[in-house]
Each structure stands twice: as C-alpha cells, then as structure tokens.
Amino acid sequence: FVASIYGVSIFKKPFITSVTQYDKLINYFALSQNYPNPFNPSTSIQYAISSTQFVTLKVYDLLGREVATLVNEEKTAGSYEIEFGVKSLELSSGIYFYKLQAGDFVETKKMILLK
DSSP states (O other): OEEEETTEEEEOSSOOOOOOOGGGOOOSOEEOOOBSSSBSSEEEEEEEESSOEEEEEEEEOTTSOEEEEEEEEEEOSEEEEEEEEOTTSOOOSEEEEEEEEETTEEEEEEEEEOO
C-alpha cells in the first residue's frame, strides 16, 4: 500500500525486506555460443569463470590447427566477453572451433565463418 500526501510517501508493511544481486555472484564455469553465428567479419564470445584461474581461449580450424589465441592469462572470477575479428587473419569460409580452458574446466564450441 502506497499513499502520497504532498510529496510524502507512506508505506504499509510488508514491503521489500532484502535484495540480493545474483548476477554478480558467479559460481559456475560457462562458455556461450558465439553471436552472431554464422559471422563475418567478427563475432562475440562470452564466458564465465567461478574463481581466479589461468584461462586460455583459442580458435582452431577444422583440422585442429590453432589459428588464434584470444585469451592467455590469469583472470579473476566473473563474466567476460571477447570479440573475435577475422579481418587481419587470412581465414577461409568454413567451420572453426573455439576452446575455453580454465583449471579443470574445458569446453569447445563450433562457429561458422562466411565470407
């Protein structure tokens, strides 16, 4: 119940008793699908880690050859987004894979480059 008299608000209980911001608490590892997919000339990759870890995020071609290293450093817990652009790389259209490694967590996803 909310009433207002000359700019003064009166709140009748019960009202909001607490607020918890869960979006700031990362307690999982995740690698999201890139967007857009298919892409040209760039795509965005999001990932989350739950604790401070040495993180690598690499891109591979269909034959398993490494074509780019996007992340290769220690990161604190949180959510991250990185842009992968192909303008400076001589990559052909096709399927590529990106792999996130953080501690014991390893996940790979597929993306498609269309030129």
